[in-house]
Amino acid sequence: MSTTISLGSSVRSEWIKFRSVRSTLWGLITLVILTIGIGVLVSFAVRGHWSHASFRDRITFDPVNTSLSGTLFAQFAVGVIGALFVSNEYANKTIRTSLSAMPRRMTFAFGKITVLVVSLFLITEAVCIIAFLAGQSVLSGVTPTGSLGNASDLRAVLSAGVYLTLLSLLGLALGLILRHTSWAISVFVSLLLILPLLVFLLPSNWQNDVSKYLPANLGQSMTSTTVAAHSFAPWTAMIILVVYVAGLLTAGLMLLVSRDV
């Protein structure tokens, strides 16, 4: 066995770190409860009001997106998981131990990125499929329902997992750039909650053009089976979100490589 450090050894090291702290476990439990729980609750609410729903509501109803409503809340859990994975190292100064064990900082960072992306992708996809199936079983018999056998429904469900995985990476990128847990989480929450409020203050004819670029709205576009007015098609939305995350991640990596720790 070669003793030279590599991406593989970085991944193994980061995997031990990832699974050996409680914050990861709590973050994942929150993710599961919010995604499935809120999806089921919203589906029950829709089912209960279906008989009173307007014709317009009925024809625009998206059973897939409805069962995935929990992702709007779970996105904060994954952001915190991603941010903490890096900012924790700065908070307790283990970043110095980590980087003296692994002085090639890119290898260190890609170990973290790999562990986060793979574990969150697997978990969020599973959770989103469960949320979808649970939601459809609540709706079934009353409203139209979706099916994983339907290509656009399957795409929307899998995109929900991709969306959550991308947001966890966004949290990690903010952790790399800001290096403080509280700052990283504040900025993350601001991007999802405060930015839409700022857009709301813009002249109304601009709002439609700008708001479709907001991360949360890109997520909605990705997890819808129909293209709503003033929003991107699912694949376009995904590409734009990937560009955001890649941009912030690149900035974070450049800072990691150039800054003293």
Add this chain to the structure above:
Amino acid sequence: MIHIEHLTKRYGDVTAINDLSFDVRAGVVTGFLGPNGSGKSTTMRVILGLDAPSKGTATINGKAYADLKSPLREVGALLDAKAVHPGRSARNHLLSLAASNKIKASRVDEVLEIVGLSGVAKKRAGDFSLGMGQRLGIAAAILGDPQILLFDEPVNGLDPEGIRWVRDLFRSLANEGRTVFVSSHLMSEMALTADHLVVIGRGHLITQGSVAELTANAKSTVYVRSSNPNGLADALRSKKFEVSANNEQSLSVIGATSDEVGELAHELGITILELTPERASLEEAFMELTADEVEYSGSPSTKKAVTA
């Protein structure tokens, strides 16, 4: 061997290290001594490639730290005993480090045994005392069985038994031919632990040499009790020795040998009742050296009067 050459590190306007050059050799314990804020930790971070030098170089066996193939097998370091995730167990902390350098998991249990933490290996590191934290930090440093070891203030928080253990550990690591570099702001600790000393103040090298050389260079003091202390004091002062009266009968003479004091008393017909040379301690040597440093960088002249 660690080789530091013309190393300068600035943080904005603050110069933490200024043109520092020295070598740390294998087979001895080298103490890195300086007051708080003199640049010891910064130097260690630069050696480990964590902070980039503004000028100059720090190399490990001729290589930059970042170019080491398997860093933990070549260099072990303890920078901060509290640098552990408080929620992670000691064992998992070490396992993650071991995995990064492809070190076997069995070695983790071995080092936990060596530092005496086997019993608490699965406990959260956040519940550790500072002394246990130091032991965990030392376990991490020796994990890869490296030839070069760096310890930043390793005795902080250790109980007397722990301090003794650390001292013996450093000694045996050096006896095995390893390079052991230990920083401290405690002169008394370094006098017991180190063979060789590198002394810095305000980021400059003040001096380096063996502990014996450094104490030998310090001004010696002679304690003398005599029948005529006033007469003897005047005679000594006329010979430019610094004299202070301790009480009615006794004097302390700085910079003189006991021979010189005894012969002078004989010439004057003064009876010597007691004559004791007092060897300068490393602490005194250190104070003298840092005082010179202050004088050198142009501080108020009152310092000059004291040391001259």
